[in-house]
Amino acid sequence: QKEVEQNSGPLSVPEGAIASLNCTYSDRVSQSFFWYRQYSGKSPELIMSIYSNGDKEDGRFTAQLNKASQYVSLLIRDSQPSDSATYLCAVEGSGGYNKLIFGAGTRLAVHP
Amino acid sequence: DTGVSQDPRHKITKRGQNVTFRCDPISEHNRLYWYRQTLGQGPEFLTYFQNEAQLEKSRLLSNRFSAERPKGSFSTLEIQRTEQGDSAMYLCASSPGTGIINEKLFFGSGTQLSVL
Numbered sequence: 683q684k685e686v687e688q689n690s691g692p693l694s695v696p697e698g699a700i701a702s703l704n705c706t707y708s709d710r711v712s713q714s715f716f717w718y719r720q721y722s723g724k725s726p727e728l729i730m731s732i733y734s735n736g737d738k739e740d741g742r743f744t745a746q747l748n749k750a751s752q753y754v755s756l757l758i759r760d761s762q763p764s765d766s767a768t769y770l771c772a773v774e775g776s777g778g779y780n781k782l783i784f785g786a787g788t789r790l791a792v793h794p
Numbered sequence: 795d796t797g798v799s800q801d802p803r804h805k806i807t808k809r810g811q812n813v814t815f816r817c818d819p820i821s822e823h824n825r826l827y828w829y830r831q832t833l834g835q836g837p838e839f840l841t842y843f844q845n846e847a848q849l850e851k852s853r854l855l856s857n858r859f860s861a862e863r864p865k866g867s868f869s870t871l872e873i874q875r876t877e878q879g880d881s882a883m884y885l886c887a888s889s890p891g892t893g894i895i896n897e898k899l900f901f902g903s904g905t906q907l908s909v910l
Contacts, residue, residue: 690834725902725903726837731898780825781839782837783839785836
């Protein structure tokens with residue numbers, strides 16, 4: 683079993699819709715969780731971090747965390763074509779120095 | 795531009811050759827990380843430096859790979875006797891190292907290695 687699992691997609695949504703991206707992780711002691719966006723040929727950029735159960739909202743993005751279910755999700759409201767990218771879920775690994783374990787990513791395509 | 799520089803951007807080499815990549819982190823950042831990413835996969839952790847000390851190296855990293863960070867500034871990643879399976883994007887990232895949780899990692903643009 684991989685440490686961080688994501689559906690590879692592609693997830694295709696129409697412009698203006700809500701895109702829902704999901705991630706599960708295997709290490710129960712993980713405390714910090716991140717969503718990165720990666721455009722083709724570019725490096726990952728951080729869009730959300732979350733470490734408490736519940737929801738965290740930032741603009742059109744909402745991250746949701748359920749530690750009991752070992753589940754993290756990212757909702758993108760009012761999806762735009764510019765949101766088309768690969769979304770990487772990352773979990774902080776052991777060691778306490780922000781080492782990140784990444785999932786394989788979900789490719790999102792927002793069509794006009 | 796995140797402030798993390800990597801050089802070169804692209805490297806094409808023949809199997810069996812040695813290659814070296816350079817990373818210049820954001821100047822005040824104490825922590826430096828190397829990741830490797832292949833097509834369709836997420837970045838895979840390779841190694842981590844706190845200042846000049848290499849504190850963790852992935853078990854997946856063969857002994858053909860070596861990394862240094864002299865004086866805690868720039869870092870180099872060397873791959874000896876390259877193999878076609880080494881073809882990947884090599885990403886460097888840095889973070890301040892203040893000890894807080896959720897510290898943001900800043901990624902460089904990466905070095906794309908192609909081994910022929």
